[in-house]
Amino acid sequence: MAENRRSPLLELTGVSSYYGPVRALEDVSLVVYQGEIVTLIGANGAGKSTLLMTLFGIPRAFKGSIVFADTDITHLPTHSIAPLGLALVPEGRRIFPGMTVSENMELGRAALGKRSRVANTDYLYDLFPILKERRQQKAGTLSGGEQQMLAIARALMGQPRLLLLDEPSLGLAPMVVKKIFALIRSIVQSGTTVFLVEQNANQALQLADRGYVLVNGLVRLTGTGQELLANPEVRQAYLGKVTSEG
Amino acid sequence: MVATMALEIFAQQTVNGLILGATYGLIAIGYTMVYGIIGMINFAHGEIYMVSAYLAAIFLAVLHFFGLTSVPLLLVAVLLATVFVTALYGWFVEKIAYRPLRHSTRLAPLITAIGVSLILQNYVRIAQGARSQGIPSLLQGSFVLPVGDQGGVVQITHVQLLIIIVAFLSMAVLTFIMQQTSMGRACRATEQDRIMAALLGIDTNRIIAIVFVIGAAMAAIAGVLVSLNYGSFDFHIGFITGIKAFTAAVLGGIGSLPGAMLGGLILGLAESFFAGFVNSDYKDVFAFSLLVLVLIFRPSGLLGQPQITKV
């Protein structure tokens, strides 16, 4: 891993963003290196989704800079960001319910932009056989877990370098959550870097190389997955465990 | 004898209604697609239609002046040129009047739409004069078909046949583009969730501009066809036709593309039957009463989805 650590894939430096007068992110700095799984955990309303959306300029970073793959994206229009190789599976999935599964997938190709390489549809249908089965079905008729998979598959259609996932396990049965986490692992193995936002701190930290803890829009803690799992503050606040030292 | 007459009127008014309805449908497409994508009623759309009628007359005169006399070639050239320039108008109106207001209140673009309407009307009045303009009838002649076994007939002029063919062909092509091409998919995605579309890398401002261009192009097709059929127009025609087409869009379910086409046909037929069997002076009243009834019993229109809120 050490050789990758020299050039960050994504780097936020002192980013603050606001919803009107309300500050949602304050001086956030974080970095994701090529090939890693990095997780961001935090309570409801900590600003996790805001951080992901700020990468795309909704809302726009008021201060600080965001650099992705050596490109300063702080001021780029929203639609020019995905084609650089940054894909978001947003909170609530935001699939297009009135369109078929395969149309939803096709829309993910917009992100290929000028990179337009060969489509990886077959690979993705192998990775998500259920989507292949349902490809002519309206996306709105899929179950929650299937919709989550569709949102991930749609993002991967753009062949991103960095995949951003906003609470992919939210509202899903434990079995399905397990499946999603296994999928994330195989996505990383195939060479895509993953930045995972989760409330499911235990599983996320187990999976991740490194993690950040966001509290009220501020990065409170950072460390490797194991370090954070062992951290008393994390254990108490996010893993629901009372520490023995406490 | 009476039965034959009734049958004759019925057949003739069906033909007339289909033709009227097809043109309402073409214009309604612009209202419905723009509403679908930005949640705004483009009240200037009727004026775009009006402008296209003038453009058609100008192109016809110019091409004729330069010696183009073949009728089929003239028709095609006038149609293409009018569609192209009218589409530019649509693009330009969106760019200068609506795009700067994209993130302001809902009411602001409605008010600029009224402003754009007035500007276009007065611009045409000043440039072309207030008197009604004529367009030479390029296609004369008609088909006469027998109806029933009592010697009744129904007449379809060549222009009417052209209107039916061109209108339905345009709608079919547009439906294909929207359903099968990546641009059409991007339009539908932008319509359903503009933020998500942008996150995926779709330039939603460009898509919105394209929708205005498509709407204007469809209105221009109607403008050329109707002018050829009636032979005259003035700078007021955008208003009443615009309201009718808007009614058609609401009738079919605003935001729905097939709804606009269906709404147009139903409105055209209803108006035509009312004029044929009841009273032709009150056909507009009847058309709007129909709208009121639909709004009472099916507020989302025939093919519309109930309650879409845009952000």
Ligand SMILES: Nc1ncnc2c1ncn2[C@@H]1O[C@H](COP(=O)(O)OP(=O)(O)OP(=O)(O)O)[C@@H](O)[C@H]1O
């Ligand atoms: N569109 C918005 N307008 C105004 N305030 C917002 C908006 N979206 C989020 N906020 C506020 O910003 C803060 C951070 O919200 P955010 O959605 O980023 O939190 P989160 O960490 O993703 O929470 P959750 O785990 O519940 O998804 C919250 O206080 C929220 O109320």
Ligand SMILES: [Mg+2]
């Ligand atoms: Mg969130």
